[in-house]
Amino acid sequence: MKIENPSITSETEDKKITASSFNELYDAIKNISTIKGTQREYSAAELILKIERVRHGHRPINFITRSHGIREVVESLLQNDKIHQKYTEGNKAKKQ
Numbered sequence: 001m002k003i004e005n006p007s008i009t010s011e012t013e014d015k016k017i018t019a020s021s022f023n024e025l026y027d028a029i030k031n032i033s034t035i036k037g038t039q040r041e042y043s044a045a046e047l048i049l050k051i052e053r054v055r056h057g058h059r060p061i062n063f064i065t066r067s068h069g070i071r072e073v074v075e076s077l078l079q080n081d082k083i084h085q086k087y088t089e090g091n092k093a094k095k096q
Contacts, residue, residue: 016069022055022081025073037065054078057087 017032019025029035030044042050042065051074053059061078064071078084 017073018069019073019077022051022077025051025070025077029070032068035065035067035070037067055081055084055087057084 017025017028019028026044026048029047033044035042035044035047047065047070050059050063051070054061054063054074055078061071061075064074066072
């Protein structure tokens with residue numbers, strides 16, 4: 001887990017989070033505590049729940065805020081995520 005500038009102030013709203021796993025991403029989100037999105041603020045727990053919904057194929061990626069580069073990190077992690085692949089392939093089979 002890495003946050004480019006770990007001090008959390010109003011000036012760090014655009015600091016990017018980097019993570020190589022969902023656990024690292026969740027730890028970084030918990031360290032920030034409250035994430036300010038374009039339209040509202042999200043608690044760490046709420047944002048992690050949103051990410052899990054995307055991960056399990058219940059919501060599209062645009063359900064995730066772009067703040068701190070979180071959507072970009074989630075997109076990257078989803079490419080190799082077995083949980084996401086399982087659910088998205090299952091959903092494709094249901095639609096056919």
